[in-house]
Amino acid sequence: METLTEIAAIIARHVSNDGFHATPIERLTLVRSSTVTMPMPNVLRPQLCLVAQGRKEVTLGDRVFGYEPGRYGVVTYDLPAIGHVIEATPGKPYLCLYLDFDPVMLGDLALRVPRPGAPSPPIGKTVSDAGTDLLDAVLRLLRLLNDPAALPVLGPLAEQEILYRLLAGPEGARMRHITSGQGRVAQVGRAIAWIGKNFRERFSIERLATEVGMSPSSLHEHFRAVTAMTPLQFQKQLRLQDARSLMLVQDLDVTTAALRVGYESASQFSREYRRHFGEPPARDIARLRASPGLAVVA
Numbered sequence: 001m002e003t004l005t006e007i008a009a010i011i012a013r014h015v016s017n018d019g020f021h022a023t024p025i026e027r028l029t030l031v032r033s034s035t036v037t038m039p040m041p042n043v044l045r046p047q048l049c050l051v052a053q054g055r056k057e058v059t060l061g062d063r064v065f066g067y068e069p070g071r072y073g074v075v076t077y078d079l080p081a082i083g084h085v086i087e088a089t090p091g092k093p094y095l096c097l098y099l100d101f102d103p104v105m106l107g108d109l110a111l112r113v114p115r116p117g118a119p120s121p122p123i124g125k126t127v128s129d130a131g132t133d134l135l136d137a138v139l140r141l142l143r144l145l146n147d148p149a150a151l152p153v154l155g156p157l158a159e160q161e162i163l164y165r166l167l168a169g170p171e172g173a174r175m176r177h178i179t180s181g182q183g184r185v186a187q188v189g190r191a192i193a194w195i196g197k198n199f200r201e202r203f204s205i206e207r208l209a210t211e212v213g214m215s216p217s218s219l220h221e222h223f224r225a226v227t228a229m230t231p232l233q234f235q236k237q238l239r240l241q242d243a244r245s246l247m248l249v250q251d252l253d254v255t256t257a258a259l260r261v262g263y264e265s266a267s268q269f270s271r272e273y274r275r276h277f278g279e280p281p282a283r284d285i286a287r288l289r290a291s292p293g294l295a296v297v298a
Contacts, residue, residue, distance in 0.1 A: 003135045004070050008052035010142045011095040018093070023145060025155055027100040034093040038287075039084040039278075041241040043196075046178055047100045048166065049073045050130060050138060054094030055087035058125070061228025065127040067096075072134070074166065076177045077124040077192050079227060080237035097138070099162060106163055107179040113167040115176070124177075124192075124226045128170060137161040187212045188226045191219060195231060199238040200262040205231055239263070240276050247285045254281045 015021045015032040022029060033054070044058075050072040058065045058073070059082045065073060068087075088094035130138075141158035144151045166175050177185050190212045208231055209219045223231050243257040252260065258269035273281045 003132070003139050004052060007050075007097075007135065007139055007142060008069075008095050010139075010145065011052055011097060012093070014145055015095075024148065024151060025141065025144070025159070027102060027159070028141070029098040029100075031096045031098065032093050033085045033088050034090040035085070035088055037085045037088075038291075039082045041080060041082050041237065041244065041277075043238070043241065044075045044079045044081050044125065045100055046077065046103075047075050047098050048162065049075075049096060049098050051094075051096045053092065054085060054096075056083055056085045056094065056096075058083040058127075060125050061224075061233070063123075063125075063228045065125065067127060070130050070135070071127055072130045073125060073127045074171045074174060075125045076174055077189055077226065078196055079124050079192070080234065080241060081125070097142070099141075099159070101163070101178060102159070103178060105156075105160060106167075106175065109160065109163050109167055110176050110179045113164060113172070115173070123174075123228065126171060126174060131165075131169065134162065134165040134169065137165050184214070184218070184222045185226060187214050188219070188222050191223060191231065192227065192234070195235055196238065199235045199242070200260075202262065203235075236272065237276070240273055243269070243273070243281075244277070244284070247281060248288055257281070 011030050011032070014023070015030045018033050018035075020029055020031055039059070049067070051067040051069055053069055055066070055068045058067070060079060067073065085094045137158065141155070141162060144155055144158060147154075163175075166172065177189070191208055191214075194208065194211050205216045205220060209216045212219065214222070220230060223229075223234070227234055229237070239261040243261045243263075246252045246257045246260055247254065254270065255266040258266045263269040270280055273284070277284050279287065
């Protein structure tokens with residue numbers, strides 16, 4: 001597909017090194033990886049991810065999402081997930097882009113774009129094939145990287161077109177979850193935000209349900225439908241990811257990191273860490289430091 005080929009060429013032209021690269025377009029990030037990477041945790045933000053070259057997989061709870069050229073993913077909540085590049089070489093690197101959603105722009109468009117006929121499942125992440133209209137809109141935004149004079153004027157219009165294509169497309173109902181303040185899915189969104197702020201503290205499902213105005217059984221059912229996890233599994237992933245970052249970036253020892261994120265037992269932390277990341281904490285951190293290129297978050 002010529003459009004996708006040009007999208008990949010523009011990304012490659014603007015990112016010569018592996019990693020995440022900010023752009024003059026505020027919410028647009030370009031990504032490159034010349035090798036396959038190990039599974040790495042990350043907290044996904046509400047955003048669009050479009051793969052232009054190479055392949056990756058993202059695991060959310062018990063669900064696995066596959067990306068290949070021309071496929072895009074939509075995330076509607078802050079979700080802990082694990083991603084890794086599964087196809088990339090120095091000669092043909094993995095290339096993708098992220099576009100964070102502007103809630104104000106999205107909310108304004110949601111009022112003007114007709115609602116789709118059927119509601120979408122509430123899962124907070126999905127992957128679909130990009131149609132011609134969406135790819136054309138993405139290409140128009142990327143071309144503005146080569147036209148800085150036009151960027152301030154045409155950039156918001158190009159970004160708005162991408163959001164319009166998403167709202168008018170098969171993921172339109174799911175996109176509206178971001179702007180909705182009513183209903184069960186909105187309550188789950190508030191539960192996700194509450195856990196994100198308080199994951200280091202102990203809490204019960206009853207307390208969380210009270211915080212968001214749901215019964216414990218209803219919260220458990222709808223939370224799992226949106227995140228593919230229970231609230232406590234969600235909390236555990238955030239704790240383990242936070243601890244990994246503390247050990248890797250701040251050089252904390254295992255026990256200190258475990259206590260810092262809310263664990264009362266270093267041995268329990270080590271067991272859960274190994275199940276989640278595949279290695280004991282000290283060995284995992286040593287591996288990441290020895291091979292930083294494998295730790296690119298896709």
